[in-house]
Amino acid sequence: MKIKDIKGKKVTVMGLGLHGGGLGIARFFAKHGAYVLATDIKPANELKATIAKLKGLKIKYVLGQHRLEDFVNADLVMQNPGVPENSKYLLVAKEHKIPIETDLGLFFDWCPAPIVGVTGTKGKSTTASLIAAMLGQVYDDVFLAGNNRTSVLEILPDIVSNDIVVLELSSWQLAGMRSHKKSPQVAVFTNIYPDHLNRYDSLRQYIQDKKVIFKWQKPDDILILNYDDNVVRNFAKEAQGKVCFYSLTDLALVSDRDDLLARAKIGAFLQGKKIFYGSRKHKVCQSKDFSLRGKHNIANILAAISVVKLAYQAPSRTIRQALRHYKPLSGRLEVVARKQEVRYINDTCATMPEATIAALKSLNKQNIILLAGGAAKGLSFQKLAKSIVKRVKMLILLTGSATDQLEKKVRKELVKQGKELKIVIVDSMDLAVNTAHQEAVSGDVVLLSPACASFGMFKHEFDRGDQFIKAVKSLK
Incomplete structure (x- = not known):
């Protein structure tokens, strides 16, 4: 059609x-x-x-x-x-x-411009927006769309053949592309964790939908893979196009010991506080050039650099400029207020345990009051419970179908480690924020990072974040 x-x-x-x-x-x-x-x-x-x-x-x-x-x-x-x-x-x-x-399937049929697609369990929104920001320093018309609360069809009338489109793609969106048998010319795969198991029968089924992003690529297309994720790394064996790896480790040290890496291109990698591309001869930037927190966000930066360097030969100077001006997306470790020397951070988009663990690690403190809990997605809270016991001074749980399970895992871990932690269960965001405010002292961080879906108490995850911000702003 x-x-x-x-x-x-x-x-x-x-x-x-x-x-x-x-x-x-x-x-x-x-x-x-x-x-x-x-x-x-x-x-x-x-x-x-x-x-x-x-x-x-x-x-x-x-x-x-x-x-x-x-x-x-x-x-x-x-x-x-x-x-x-x-x-x-x-x-x-x-x-x-x-x-x-689906709108995405039709978009791939009708879009006249080349497409960069980004998927993965975590990091796809930030990675896609970083790619768009970096390319925007070099090209006039770069469109960012996909899994971002608007239909891709909305931007279609404005796109011409010499534009660039960057799409964040969820597993559900990719599933809708199967009948079209098309994949983006440049595909990025950030990582794989168990997710959406309330909808998928198995992790394997979830992964199969994700793999649509490169399944129908052509020999001259590009697949950017996270070398540090064992599952994602092995997708190189199934790739139809050119493979490029990025990593938080120095790929130059292992390139001669790994057959997969030897056959692929070396993308961006981290050595100390510096980021290189291709080899240690080509430094792109260093940690002082960006304000994004946490190793997970450095991984997102590495993915974005690999795309713009390999596919578009973007100069390092423009990459650094984009990073210096980049602001974190709403709902992702977003500092929304500082009140009485207490920071309030909105991480509502953390809808799975691994995302909350990454948020806690990025703050690297034990003065965190964590707001978590909500609707179940069929995921395990075992690792999150350990991270909470290690890094959190108070846990405030929002009611929901997953909250009892999370509370039980945390209490079990507390007994195992012989520690104590104040846990409060609340039935509204206002009560959660006010409880945190009463407990917080100078230097504390109040972090909304739920590790759960939002349906039930909220319209969606962004409504949850909006209610958090509203409650914080109303504090006296």
Whole structure:
């Protein structure tokens, strides 16, 4: 299907949602002359803000339910990434041979510009934004989109062939690309950890969706891999394109002892406080050139440098300039306030235990009041419990389906280590922040890094972060 074919088509948009993706899909098709029906199981009052942004467009709404007829009497069904493949409504559409598409799949068909795609369990948002920032120092038109609360179709009309598109890609989005059999010309894979096991039957299934990012690459395409992640490193054996590794260790020291590395290109690597590219002869920058905290963020910088150096020959001078001006993304170790010598940090995007562990390590202190807990994703809290006992002075847990499990793991670890830790369970963000404020003393850090999903108490993870910021700002 081409864009000109949209006009007059009956399009069912499944999953209007609160994040902006469904909104963007509905708006794109309505503006191109389709008869759009947007359906969501959420009632109209919960979707008020989304619907308001679509005012003036000819869109029919079926809210608070899905109807089978809307998936049969359609020319096209647009699947929101949050909708699982085994939805009975999608199965009915397939039975009636109604085409099912995702915005990302269509974007790859229609985008005239080269695409840099970034995936991984952690770090993909920061890595993608770093790549865009570095390329923005050299090229006039660089578009950043993907898994960032807007539909990629929204930027499509503005893109021409000599632009560059950088996409952050989730496993769900990549799954929707299978039928198109396309991968980005430059693919970046940051790491793999167990995640979304409340939706996937196994870690293997999750990884298979992630691997779509390089599955259909061509010989001249580029695959950037994290050498430090054993699973990701071995993806080089399946690569169709040119492989480049980055690492927090000195790759020059091991290149002659590793067959995988010997056959690949050496990307960016860390030696002490300096970052090199290709060899120790080519220094790119050093730690004083950036303010991002933690080794996980240095890894993100290494990935971004590898992309812009190998694929776009970006000068080191412009990379340093981009790093000096780069600001952390909202919800990722974001310092939102300093009150009475206490720092308040919003890390709401830490929706898995490993992300919270990385946040705790990056602060490198034992004066942390941690706000955690929430909805379950089928993940283990064993390692996080050890990190909490080691680094946290007080734990405030937000109620949710995973909170009991996290509390039990922490209490078990406390007994094992013979330590004590004050643990409080609260049912609102206001109460969590106020409790932390009452306990905090000069030099402390109040860290929201939940290690869990947000659904239940909050609309989504960004709503959780917004409520944290609002509560912090209201402190006396």
